[in-house]
Amino acid sequence: MTGTATTTFEQVLGLGDDALIAAQRLCEWCTRAPEMEEEVALANIALDQLGAARLLLTYAGELEGAGRDEDDLAYLRDDREFRNVLLVELPNGDFAVTMAKLLFLSAYQRLRYEQLAAGEDARLAGIAAKTVKESTYHLEHATLWTLRLGDGTEESHRRMQQAVDEIWPYTYELFDDNALRQPWLNIVEPVLAEATLTRPEDPPWAPRGGRQGLHTEHLSYLLAEMQVLHRAHPGAQW
């Protein structure tokens, strides 16, 4: 009753998978972050993403109407069935790459959730209204680090610029199903400028395919680690 005919299983699955895969990647920083405080921050952000993923995947399962719950969707699909953008599945790289990914993702998620919070689907609007506050904080955190690394030492500037250049082509896919590219640039470009970083040129070709289930080779390794326990012990509980 809460959905509308315009919201599809695939749309919600895409949002949920973005959050789930981003959460799993960020978790990899646990015990490896440069400072304890930063580790707590990254784990918090990962948990926020996981919370959003649970709500979205539960809703996606209901829209599908095939009786699949959040766990079925998270743990019992193969890479071709995932609908997340490629950006979130890319390896963490160094800390600068992780922050570039988080900056680009959280700016997108904030805009997307803002849009959905004002949308017609009441169920989705409720999830988005809760999640947009979290995205705002993620964006703040990523902005803080982008400024400090970009406008920091020669070495931190070099690595932050390299990270931005590396991740930039993957940002185009974020806007294939919405018109948020320009608002997104309005957020991201001033951050890059203040961080003394060069905004990369538009590439002649940008990688895509995540929303159709065509992923990089990195996703199946991530899924193997995320799913192994549930697949070995179906229905396992803490």
Place this chain on the structure above:
Amino acid sequence: MSGQWPLWEVFVRPRRGLSHTHVGSVHAPDAATALQNARDVYTRRQEGVSIWVVPAAQITASSPDEKDAYFDPAADKIYRHPTFYHVPEGAKHL
């Protein structure tokens, strides 16, 4: 890297109307980062509505060696407490 970042003392106001209370400390390279770190470490479970961070180096503290000189003399001066005084019968406007 640890040990290079300065220490910041964290104060959290639990609710409107209450004062900020010292809750602990965090390491951070600057004030803005200290504030975010404090948020993540000390207010994850809705502990507060406002945070202050103060560079630990900026706090001047009394020394434990001076404890007796500083605080003991107050112990036997009960007349400094309002409860020491009896309110006379019939006193108005108190």
